[in-house]
Amino acid sequence: MDNQPVLLTACKENFAAQCNLTTSLSQTVLTGLVKLLELNMSTMQTAFIESAAAARQYLSTEPKEWLALSVVHCQPTAGKAFDYARHVSKIVSETQTELNKAAELEIAETSSKILTIVDAVANSTPAADTAAHMKVPRGKAAAKSGVAAAA
DSSP: OOOHHHHHHHHHHHHHHHHHHHHHHHHHHHHHHHHHHHHHHHHHHHHHHHHHHHHHHHHTSOGGGHHHHHHHHHHHHHHHHHHHHHHHHHHHHHHHHHHHHHHHHHHHHHHHHHHHHHHHHHHTSOTTOHHHHHHHHHHHHHHHHHHHHHO
16 A cells, blocks of 8 residues: 555654744743833833942042942942842743743654554555565564654
């Protein structure tokens, strides 16, 4: 029996699955980048406002008080830098987790489709041809174990 329609269908489904995976991964990466952009914009806006307030404060004090004022401004800045790094780490971690989930899901779906195709090809082999029929179960088992090992 001709296996071309089965294989053509399999190729189309595989291409569709690859497109879905690429779309899913791209969307996840884009979401992570948007979160980083929002964090950076918020951080820049806060830094600008605080810098302007600090400049006004420096201008309203005597030069001999500037060193003490600098110490007052540096302490909160270190804490803010730590908070920023923590937020970036959280965004990266969440994005990586989502990428892993998407990839695992797609691998499982693709493996299932491949096993279905192997079954369809094996079942479409004519039973009258005993030599071919004898080889199909071994080939089918080998294909299934290969797919299982890859997943």
